[in-house]
Amino acid sequence: MAVPIADKAATLALKPGAGAWWWWAFLPSLALTGLLAVAVSWLFARGIGIWGNNHPVMWAFDIINYVWWIGIASGGTFISAFFFLMRVTWRTALNRIAESMTLFAAACAGLYPILHLGRAWFAYWLVPYPDTMGLWPQFRSPLLWDFYAILTYVISSILFWYLGLIPDLATLRDRAATTGKRLLYGLAACGFRGRGEQWRHYRAAYGVLAALMAPLVCSVHSIVGLDFAGGEVPGWHSTQFPPFFVFGAVLSGFASVLLLVIPLRRVLGLDEYITERHIEVLGRLMLTSSLCVGYAYVMDAFSTYYGGDAAERHQFLDRLTGIYWPVYWSTLLFNVVIPQALWRRRIRTAPAILMAISFLVVVGMWFERFNIIVGSLRRTDMPSAWGDFHPTFWDYATLFGTVGLFFTGFLVFVRFLPVISIFEMRELQATGEPP
Amino acid sequence: MSLAGRFADEEALVTAAAALRAVGIEPLEFIAPHPVERLEKAASPVPVIVLLAGLGAFVASLALQIYAAARAYPLDIGGRPYNSWLAFIPTAFENGILLAVAAGFLSFLILSWRDSPVLEAPAEGYWLAVRPEARSALEAVRPISIAELPP
Numbered sequence A: 001m002a003v004p005i006a007d008k009a010a011t012l013a014l015k016p017g018a019g020a021w022w023w024w025a026f027l028p029s030l031a032l033t034g035l036l037a038v039a040v041s042w043l044f045a046r047g048i049g050i051w052g053n054n055h056p057v058m059w060a061f062d063i064i065n066y067v068w069w070i071g072i073a074s075g076g077t078f079i080s081a082f083f084f085l086m087r088v089t090w091r092t093a094l095n096r097i098a099e100s101m102t103l104f105a106a107a108c109a110g111l112y113p114i115l116h117l118g119r120a121w122f123a124y125w126l127v128p129y130p131d132t133m134g135l136w137p138q139f140r141s142p143l144l145w146d147f148y149a150i151l152t153y154v155i156s157s158i159l160f161w162y163l164g165l166i167p168d169l170a171t172l173r174d175r176a177a178t179t180g181k182r183l184l185y186g187l188a189a190c191g192f193r194g195r196g197e198q199w200r201h202y203r204a205a206y207g208v209l210a211a212l213m214a215p216l217v218c219s220v221h222s223i224v225g226l227d228f229a230g231g232e233v234p235g236w237h238s239t240q241f242p243p244f245f246v247f248g249a250v251l252s253g254f255a256s257v258l259l260l261v262i263p264l265r266r267v268l269g270l271d272e273y274i275t276e277r278h279i280e281v282l283g284r285l286m287l288t289s290s291l292c293v294g295y296a297y298v299m300d301a302f303s304t305y306y307g308g309d310a311a312e313r314h315q316f317l318d319r320l321t322g323i324y325w326p327v328y329w330s331t332l333l334f335n336v337v338i339p340q341a342l343w344r345r346r347i348r349t350a351p352a353i354l355m356a357i358s359f360l361v362v363v364g365m366w367f368e369r370f371n372i373i374v375g376s377l378r379r380t381d382m383p384s385a386w387g388d389f390h391p392t393f394w395d396y397a398t399l400f401g402t403v404g405l406f407f408t409g410f411l412v413f414v415r416f417l418p419v420i421s422i423f424e425m426r427e428l429q430a431t432g433e434p435p
Numbered sequence B: 001m002s003l004a005g006r007f008a009d010e011e012a013l014v015t016a017a018a019a020l021r022a023v024g025i026e027p028l029e030f031i032a033p034h035p036v037e038r039l040e041k042a043a044s045p046v047p048v049i050v051l052l053a054g055l056g057a058f059v060a061s062l063a064l065q066i067y068a069a070a071r072a073y074p075l076d077i078g079g080r081p082y083n084s085w086l087a088f089i090p091t092a093f094e095n096g097i098l099l100a101v102a103a104g105f106l107s108f109l110i111l112s113w114r115d116s117p118v119l120e121a122p123a124e125g126y127w128l129a130v131r132p133e134a135r136s137a138l139e140a141v142r143p144i145s146i147a148e149l150p151p
Helices: A005-014 A020-046 A061-085 A091-115 A120-126 A142-175 A179-188 A196-229 A241-267 A276-307 A310-321 A325-343 A351-377 A393-416 A422-430 B010-022 B046-072 B085-112 B132-140
Strands: B002-007 B029-031 B126-130 B145-149
Touching: A005 A142, A005 A422, A020 A091, A020 A393, A061 A091, A061 A142, A061 A196, A061 A241, A061 A351, A061 A393, A091 A120, A091 A142, A091 A241, A091 A276, A091 A393, A091 A422, A142 A179, A142 A196, A142 A422, A142 B085, A196 A241, A196 B029, A196 B046, A196 B085, A241 A276, A241 A351, A276 A310, A276 A325, A276 A351, A310 A325, A310 A351, A325 A351, B002 B010, B002 B132, B010 B126, B010 B132, B046 B085, B126 B132, B132 B145
Parallel strands: none
Antiparallel strands: B002 B126, B002 B145, B029 B126
């Protein structure tokens, strides 16, 4: 390998100016984040009436975006925790980018449950605390389980990501040219020196945290599925929802990792570390999870007709042929049909095509949640309660605002922190294995 | 003060540590850019701390939910049992994981801040630190260079 990874990754993080591409990506993201700030301020001032949600479609973009972001977040945890436990070597070059994606996607997801409350300042009612009226949260409700799942997922993702960064922050501290940078990276490195004692506890802590993150990510998406399965709405009340949501989450997660990794390796010159092999493996993972999602779609249709409930059947037919039929069929096309191209190795190793497929999958997963949420709520059991949903400007502003928030956070990470785990790559190189 | 000898790679570091031990000198500490499992003296207590924190939080969370639902504010919902403990498991599980992860992170930080014979380590490379008296033994295992570490 021509340039040692430590030099490459540390130089990228420590160099004084950002490239032009970075500003071209950062400024629009920052502008969208500004739009989010406006949308959220207006929401807090006027209430959720500014959104299109209304009876009977009481959940719409807020929950669609929430499920979409939390699904995207899962990809990073799968790559960094599952494949760490399986001692897969290709994970090492990707895990920092993937985990950072998780961090910012989980942060975007975490906003929505608070925003959709209506009276966000009462969010603390979700926590059991000794209040004067002796009231408690309803611990039997999946919606409350969801609060604890998200809380745990966001905090654990931050800690796991930060723990993985500590040795690299120490490297940056040792290499920083200015006192200011040395001080900042030094504070963040928490006194890590690479001493044997520190590595001994580090290795143990990282392994155990990975072993906790792996079941955590499955539980989080299962609980998101239970939010729906626990409600008696046609199209929701199904026992397959927890695994169905885990499948969908990993599909969008792997697609998003590809969407970020392919351009990043180009603009940062990381082709040597993030090779064709990594891209190809991610393509295979996307294909596998796409097949799982395809199975879930088939079971969704099967259980509807096997169950024989008239409302379920009517609601399902409405998805297929009602006004939202393009959304349903695009979901199938983007998430199941088009990813079948990945059976061919030539496609899996063509970055531009892979990016296009990943983009369609990410859009398709948003459509899927639109079907599940809006498609079900607009055709419930009682025909007298049928109705439609019309998104407003503020719905779109919040959706694209969180996209901006995600990219703002991610680009700040790319600019100031090592995008590839330095110490893990060194360990891999010490054992002589290919990255 | 202590002395540290620099070695080319992990293999040389492990060989040198073994050679020093063979002549009765226990290295104070090694310094490396990545974990070196073969030089670890004992298993870290972090996993046990994490297990206890996780189980403790799980049990405490389950107990709080049962107390809230069955004792403090019993609510009859269609005649279902007050202590519907199965429904409390997801929250208890999430609380258990949260506390376990936090305990793992904090115990790593606290354990790695503990007093060490080698506080100031060289920035890069593979090093083996010994007491200053052991200079001749350190030289005998042929390090690339030798540095004096401040106390």
